Amino acid sequence: MSWAKIFALSLRHIYLIKGSFPRILDLIYWPTIQIFLWGFISKFFTMNSSYFENTVGVILSAAILYDFLFRSSISYNMMFLEEIWSRNFTNLFIAPIKLSEIIAALTFTAIFRTLIGLIPAALLAIPLFGVSIFKIGLPLILLLVTLYLFGVTLGLMVTSGLVRFGPSFENIAWASLFFLAPLGCIYYPIEVLPGWLQLAAKLLPLVYIFEEMRNILIYDIISYYQISKAVVISILYFIFGVILFYLSYAGAKNRGTLINMGE
Amino acid sequence: MKLEVKNLTKKFGNTIAVKRINFQIEKNSTLGLLGPNGCGKTTSIGMMLGLITPTEGKVFIDGINLDPKNRIRLLSKMNFASPYIELPKKLTVKQNLEVYARLYGVKKISSRINEMTDELNLSNFLERKTGELSSGQKNRVALAKSLINKPNLLFLDEPTASLDPDVGDFVREYLENYKKKNELTILLASHNMKEVERLCDKIIMMKDGEIVDSGTCNELIQKHGRKNLEETFLKIARSKNELG
Known part of the structure; x- marks a missing residue:
């Protein structure tokens, strides 16, 4: 892999973000709205039920982490969609770039887009609701890395669909995360789900990540075994995502959809 | 760079988009790829750029097969411009x-x-x-x-389409001068016959996915007994209708 080419591909997206204030605003806007929404809902519950008294922080932290996952996946898809929308797709695929370099560039650049949204939202939650996700401590890094890897994997899978089926797959890009959200047990423990859905949920790393977040915040307990389970599952999904991307690329080359792909 | 295309074929399901085409472009020369819309020009260019996997046949650039193993090395010496793709x-x-x-x-x-x-x-x-x-x-x-x-090999797909005559002429003149100063082989797909006459050393005519004729502009004009390339193009493109 050539780091110079990965940097060049990243630069194209950095220039795009840098040159457009509305784009930066858009990146910050949605996570901030999420924080306000969940913050006030949680506050309302606190005022009206003693059960929820200590869980404002848990719900809000879950909202921030879920948004981090959502943004990392969407950022990945968005960068790829930008190439399709701008009709730059063919230029990109006739340049001497390896698929692995494209994947690496999108993966590394997605973190910038994600952090532009996450950092202001996470900081805003501290004075507004007295909630800091940084209370999770060092395991927060592991949780974020795992979430990021899974978010990027989802982005990679949707991108594979875009390569294979073209822009008509765009709607799936937006719907993909909403589909997984109920199974991810983000705001509730896995026991809430019916038995058969619990089995499906355990195949996702999200269950272990959000369960661990709750354990840390409520009981002050850390299970590195659960976290490592999430890491391993995320890596397996990532490998699957990469294979899928390569297969989709080969399929697109066979179908001739890489040339003149646009809006 | 020398470009050589051998038995290049592309099928999309039951449709044959390109059927066993063979040709070569000598180093530093310009080849015009002509044919009516839907004759397989874009698909052929796609295969020569490594964007479309041929059903059969191979593309050689300076004798090196444009397969996934050599793709990156060869692409670094090639490039492509078309008004249908943008930056x-x-x-x-x-x-x-x-x-x-x-x-x-x-x-x-x-x-x-x-x-x-x-x-x-x-x-x-x-x-x-x-x-x-x-x-x-x-x-x-x-x-x-x-x-x-x-690049040493440049693919141009209708480089002056939708340009006013002045800018079109500027681009053609620029390409002529650039070629004089640099080692460059060009494959030019165009519907502008005057452009093709001005820039191309040789022409191949495609129709229904096949190469139906080739030669220099003068050779083709004389062979088909027409006054200019445009009339020659029309004759070849409509040949089925005339026969029918």
Whole structure:
């Protein structure tokens, strides 16, 4: 892999973000709205039920982490969609770039887009609701890395669909995360789900990540075994995502959809 | 670079888009790829660029097979321009050229960008967003991008389509002069017969996915007993109707 080419591909997206204030605003806007929404809902519950008294922080932290996952996946898809929308797709695929370099560039650049949204939202939650996700401590890094890897994997899978089926797959890009959200047990423990859905949920790393977040915040307990389970599952999904991307690329080359792909 | 195409075929399901085409372009020469819409030109170019997997046949560049193993090495010496693909509209001309210069591993990026934009009269637009340019300016930026890596093999798909006669003439003259100073083999797909007559050393005519004729402009005009290339094109393109 050539780091110079990965940097060049990243630069194209950095220039795009840098040159457009509305784009930066858009990146910050949605996570901030999420924080306000969940913050006030949680506050309302606190005022009206003693059960929820200590869980404002848990719900809000879950909202921030879920948004981090959502943004990392969407950022990945968005960068790829930008190439399709701008009709730059063919230029990109006739340049001497390896698929692995494209994947690496999108993966590394997605973190910038994600952090532009996450950092202001996470900081805003501290004075507004007295909630800091940084209370999770060092395991927060592991949780974020795992979430990021899974978010990027989802982005990679949707991108594979875009390569294979073209822009008509765009709607799936937006719907993909909403589909997984109920199974991810983000705001509730896995026991809430019916038995058969619990089995499906355990195949996702999200269950272990959000369960661990709750354990840390409520009981002050850390299970590195659960976290490592999430890491391993995320890596397996990532490998699957990469294979899928390569297969989709080969399929697109066979179908001739890489040339003149646009809006 | 010498381009050689052997038995190149592409089927999409039951449809044969390109049927066993064979031709070669000698180093530093320009070949015109002509044919009516839907005759398989774009599919053929797609296969020669490694964007479409042929059903059968091979593409050789300087004797090297354009397979996945050699693709990156060969692509670094090739490029492509077409009015049907664009550069990111929100990036400035300079940013777009910089990104592609980096992707192609160009060494002295700034001087290469300045050189290209000077030659193509784009120096005043370097800081302008590409999407804000006129179609003539965009076309020249696309040409600058396609030459940024000093390619030895260039594919041009209707390089002057939708340009006014003045800009069209500028682009043709630029290409002629560029070719004199640089080692460059060109495959030109165009519907502008005067452009083809001016730029191409040899022509191949495609119809229904097959090569139906080839030769120099004069050879083809004489062979078909017509006054010019446009009439020759029409005769070949409509040959089935005449026969029917």
